[in-house]
Structure formats: structure tokens, C-alpha cells
Amino acid sequence: MIALAQQPPPPGRVRVFGDTNSRRDRKKTPIPPAQQKNESPNKLNLNRPQGVNGVTPTKNTPATNQWKLERVELKDESEFFGVIIAESKTELEFAEIVRPKGRPMYVVIRPIPISEIADIDLLSATHHKELLGRVQRFKNRLRIEAGKMDDVPLSQIQQGNRVVFQFNGPWFQLTSSTDEVATRRCVVRIEQIFRAYRHVIRPRIEPTKPLHIVLYGSMDEYQGYLQRNLIAIKSPAFYSAAKNTILAGSDINRFTERVRQSQVHNKKIEAQYDQKNREFKMGLAKLFERMRANGIPDREIEKERVLRQASWTREYEAKMQEIKTADRRNSAKFNEVTRDMFTRIFHEAFHAYLNNFIIEDADRKVPRWLNEGLAQVFEGGQLDDGMLRIDAPNRSKLNSVKKLFDNKTAFPIADLLRAPNEEFLVTHIDSSSQQHYVQSWALTYYLIFNKNLLGDKLHRVAQRNSQDPFESFQALVNQPLIEVEADYREYLQALK
Numbered sequence: 247m248i249a250l251a252q253q254p255p256p257p258g259r260v261r262v263f264g265d266t267n268s269r270r271d272r273k274k275t276p277i278p279p280a281q282q283k284n285e286s287p288n289k290l291n292l293n294r295p296q297g298v299n300g301v302t303p304t305k306n307t308p309a310t311n312q313w314k315l316e317r318v319e320l321k322d323e324s325e326f327f328g329v330i331i332a333e334s335k336t337e338l339e340f341a342e343i344v345r346p347k348g349r350p351m352y353v354v355i356r357p358i359p360i361s362e363i364a365d366i367d368l369l370s371a372t373h374h375k376e377l378l379g380r381v382q383r384f385k386n387r388l389r390i391e392a393g394k395m396d397d398v399p400l401s402q403i404q405q406g407n408r409v410v411f412q413f414n415g416p417w418f419q420l421t422s423s424t425d426e427v428a429t430r431r432c433v434v435r436i437e438q439i440f441r442a443y444r445h446v447i448r449p450r451i452e453p454t455k456p457l458h459i460v461l462y463g464s465m466d467e468y469q470g471y472l473q474r475n476l477i478a479i480k481s482p483a484f485y486s487a488a489k490n491t492i493l494a495g496s497d498i499n500r501f502t503e504r505v506r507q508s509q510v511h512n513k514k515i516e517a518q519y520d521q522k523n524r525e526f527k528m529g530l531a532k533l534f535e536r537m538r539a540n541g542i543p544d545r546e547i548e549k550e551r552v553l554r555q556a557s558w559t560r561e562y563e564a565k566m567q568e569i570k571t572a573d574r575r576n577s578a579k580f581n582e583v584t585r586d587m588f589t590r591i592f593h594e595a596f597h598a599y600l601n602n603f604i605i606e607d608a609d610r611k612v613p614r615w616l617n618e619g620l621a622q623v624f625e626g627g628q629l630d631d632g633m634l635r636i637d638a639p640n641r642s643k644l645n646s647v648k649k650l651f652d653n654k655t656a657f658p659i660a661d662l663l664r665a666p667n668e669e670f671l672v673t674h675i676d677s678s679s680q681q682h683y684v685q686s687w688a689l690t691y692y693l694i695f696n697k698n699l700l701g702d703k704l705h706r707v708a709q710r711n712s713q714d715p716f717e718s719f720q721a722l723v724n725q726p727l728i729e730v731e732a733d734y735r736e737y738l739q740a741l742k
Contacts, residue, residue: 313377315343317367318358326356329369329377334416336360336397339441341381344389353381354389354633355441359397383698388445390438390634395430417444418595419456424463424498427505431580432461438634439592439627440599446636447620447700449603457598458491459591461498468495483590485597492594496587505576512569519565526558581629593625613715614667616707618683619690620700637695639741640687647688647738650681657685659731663715688738696737699723 315327318340328342338358345351369377400411405421411429413420417440422429436459462468465482471493472479483494530551537547600612600620611617626640650656657665662685669682693699699722700707707718723730 313343313380314369314373315377316369316374317365318363319365320358320362321364322362323364326358328353329374329381330366331355331378331381337393338363343381351384352389353384354391355445356391357393357437357441359394388442388636390441390445392434392438392632392634395427395434398430398433400426400429414456417457418459420459420461422461422463423467424461425502428463428498428502428580429461432584435588436591436595439595439624442624442627442634442636443596443599444603446694447599447604451603451606453490453602455490457595457602458489459595460491460493462493462495463497463499463502465495465497468493481590482587483594485594487597487601490598490602492591492598494587494591494594496584498584501580501583508572508576512572515565516569519562523558523562530554589625592627593621596621596624612707613663613718614670615662615665615682615686615715616690616700618670619686619688622683622687623690623694639691643684643687644738644741646684650685651735651739655681656735657681659689659719659727659734660716662686662689663719689734692734692737693723696733697723 316329318326318330318338326340326342328340330338331341332339337360340356340358342354342356343351344354368374398413400413402409403412403421408423411422411424411426413422413429413433415433415437418436420429420433420436422432424432462471468482471477477484482496483492485492534547534551537550538544597617600617605612612620622640622643624636626638626643627634627636628638629635647656662682665682670686690700707722720727
């Protein structure tokens with residue numbers, strides 16, 4: 247919980263409550279109208295050169311082990327080199343290939359609005375397919391860039407006696423009783439994790455009906471829904487497979503009201519300093535006129551001008567930097583307020599992703615240990631300067647597993663595979679249940695980031711109720727279990 251100031255700060259001091267990351271975001275953004283069904287596509291003409299060696303000439307394409315790369319240039323003249331993954335009516339999904347000097351190569355998944363693109367250089371179809379294959383080998387070292395809040399299309403709908411925001415995207419629909427800025431920020435965060443799902447485990451099917459996410463702006467609203475529907479859970483989010491709906495709650499509304507107050511206050515400070523800046527320039531000009539009239543040499547006047555200008559510039563820039571710093575801290579506060587909710591949404595949304603985009607046969611299911619293990623890997627996604635990463639191990643879980651290994655109390659993999667479903671229920675308070683849960687994370691993390699398994703092979707692990715889970719695991723790893731067990735423990739013990 248965040249300690250909120252009870253008294254307004256003195257004039258000239260910047261408040262640190264907030265939900266924005268730039269001065270532009272503090273302005274009220276008009277909500278775009280809902281897209282019409284007959285809206286014409288705004289797609290680019292991505293006609294690729296023909297032939298094995300065909301490639302559109304690129305400008306200063308960097309060498310990445312002699313890889314041929316595609317290039318996207320934006321209207322602001324920034325450039326990205328990598329490969330186009332997908333195209334929709336409004337954006338390109340671009341995998342930027344980054345190779346820092348002396349560090350491992352990684353891939354940044356960037357959603358690029360088509361309206362911002364100035365030029366594109368394409369590879370031939372053959373080279374494009376080859377590059378996509380290479381990028382797939384780095385899918386576990388992804389950085390998922392956030393989309394832009396202003397590009398999120400929202401509409402408003404009447405729901406009972408209140409107006410709520412609604413988002414309709416390609417992967418999910420969202421209804422929110424939070425304010426506009428918070429809703430946009432939530433959509434961007436959830437889209438980030440869906441991009442991670444799709445790149446680590448590529449979709450195989452399209453859902454029969456859209457996944458719906460409902461965000462409640464207060465925990466009272468959320469708890470009220472649970473009580474009315476006789477749902478006894480303490481989690482800030484849950485997934486109903488029967489309704490294909492995720493419901494989540496957080497006290498965002500209370501936080502954003504403090505944000506609004508601090509934004510108003512900080513905006514007044516900006517206006518005051520802008521006025522002071524104008525007055526300073528006018529006062530300086532009049533001062534110099536009087537100095538000249540009194541016969542003071544131009545050299546002395548120039549000295550005085552430089553000193554006064556430097557002093558004022560330091561004060562003005564310090565205040566503007568203070569406001570920018572507050573904006574960054576406000577953004578971090580938003581992450582703090584919503585951390586538990588997003589952790590649970592990321593977890594529950596993965597279960598929904600499996601049901602909607604991966605498992606096509608209703609009679610087959612991903613084993614519970616793997617389902618929960620994958621959900622835990624994704625729920626631990628970390629924001630690194632706005633980029634979402636899922637490759638960093640969860641420190642708490644890793645330490646717990648190492649302790650089990652050290653104490654020689656860890657379950658063998660075979661026991662984990664055959665454990666009944668109830669052993670993985672998070673509401674089960676038995677220590678055995680918690681151990682099954684954390685070891686399911688450990689084994690899944692090992693399979694993804696050390697063995698580079700799962701991904702496109704995940705559907706092979708899906709089994710019928712009568713099938714022995716040990717058989718599907720053996721088919722996945724294609725290695726004697728005793729060897730897998732030893733390698734799995736050695737890998738996790740070595741993780742830092």
C-alpha cells in the first residue's frame with residue numbers, strides 16, 4: 247500500500263502521485279470513435295522481391311553474423327533492423343535484432359503503428375522465412391516493447407447506471423470501470439504479455455468466441471461481484487473457462503484521483519514558471535536598456551546578461567526536471583499499485599491463452615504441472631525500462647527450489663508428473679501442495695530456457711485423461727529421465 251499525502255504540498259513543490267510518463271500524457275486525450283465494420287484496411291503493400299537472392303537494397307544495414315535484415319524507417323527518421331513478423335490494419339509487429347558489443351544478442355518485439363512508417367526495405371520471401379527461423383531460436387531472450395497509450399482505441403458504453411470504457415483488440419476484449427488513462431495503460435500492459443505468449447508459444451487455432459477481460463477500478467466492486475456470484479476466492483483476478491472471461495480488481499480509482507490532484511498542482515507550477523520565464527526575458531531587456539542609458543559599457547552588460555541568464559536557466563531547468571522526475575516516479579507508483587493484479591492477470595490470461603489459441607481438441611489437456619508451471623513463468627514477467635522480460639528467474643521461487651535440493655526434499659520429476667491436480671491448487675495450504683507448485687515452475691523454466699523445448703511442441707504434451715503423463719513427457723524430452731533429472735537440478739543450482 248502507498249502512503250498518500252494528507253495535506254497538499256507547499257506552492258512550487260511537485261507532487262509525486264501519478265499515472266503518467268510524460269507531460270503530453272497529462273493532457274486529456276479525446277477517445278476515438280469505435281471502428282466501423284466497413285472501415286477500409288490501412289495495410290501496407292508488402293510485396294517481397296522474387297528469387298532466392300532477391301533483396302531490396304537497404305541503407306546502412308548492420309551486419310549480424312552476415313544475416314540479411316529488413317529495415318523499417320519511421321517518419322522521425324529513426325530506423326530498426328530485423329524482420330517483420332506480422333501485419334494488421336493498424337500496425338506492424340517487428341522483431342528488432344539487437345547485438346550489443348560484448349553481450350549476447352537478443353530480440354525486441356516492437357509494435358509499430360503503420361501511420362508512423364516512412365519507408366520499408368524487405369527481404370525476398372526465401373530470406374524472410376530463413377530469418378524468421380533464426381529469430382525463433384532467440385524467442386526465449388525476448389524484450390517486448392509496450393505499445394503507445396494514445397494508440398489504444400477506446401469507446402464508452404453505458405453499463406447500468408455507469409459509463410465504462412471498452413477495448414476490442416485482436417486477442418481480447420476489455421471492459422474497464424477505471425478512468426481513461428488507467429484503462430489505456432492496462433490495455434498496453436496486457437497486450438505486452440499476449441505478445442510474449444504468442445512468441446514463446448505460437449498460436450495454433452483461433453478462439454470460437456472472444457476472450458473478455460473485466461477490470462474493476464476498486465476492490466469493493468470486485469469483491470461485490472464475487473459475493474453476488476458466490477465465488478469464494480482471495481486472488482485479485484481469476485479466469486472462468488466456462489464464460490471465457492477474466493475478472494480482476496485493484497484500487498486504481500482511488501490512486502488515480504490522487505494522480506489527478508497532483509497533475510493539476512504540477513500543471514499550475516509549469517504555468518507559473520512559463521509566466522516567470524516570459525517576465526524574466528522582458529525584465530532583462532528593460533534592465534539592459536537602463537544600463538545602456540546610464541553609460542555602462544556593452545562588455546559589462548554582456549557579462550551581467552550571461553550571469554543572470556545562467557542563474558535563471560538553472561532554476562527553470564531544475565524545476566522542469568523535478569516535474570519530469572515526478573512523472574517517472576508516478577509511473578512507477580502505478581506499477582506498484584497494480585503489481586498484484588497484473589501478476590495474477592498474467593497468470594490467469596495464460597490459462598485462457600492455452601484454451602483459446604493452443605489446444606484444439608477439447609478431449610486433450612495440458613498436464614496440470616505444465617499448465618501451472620507456464621503460468622508462473624509468465625506471471626513473473628518483469629518490466630525493464632518499459633520492456634517486458636520473461637527470461638529472468640523468479641528469485642523467491644528459485645531460492646525455494648534450491649533449498650529443497652539442498653535439504654534433499656525435492657520431489658523427483660516422475661512424482662511431479664503423476665501428482666493429482668489438487669496438489670497444484672493455490673488455495674491448498676498444505677506444504678506438499680506449495681512444493682508441487684514451485685517445482686512445476688522450476689521444471690517448466692528449465693524446459694523453456696535451458697532445453698528450448700515447449701514452444702511449438704507444447705501441443706504434443708497435451709494428453710487424454712487416460713494417458714500416462716510420464717509417456718508424454720518422455721516424448722517431449724526424448725532423453726532418459728535419469729539424465730534429465732540430473733541436468734535439471736544442475737541447471738537450477740547454477741542459476742543466479
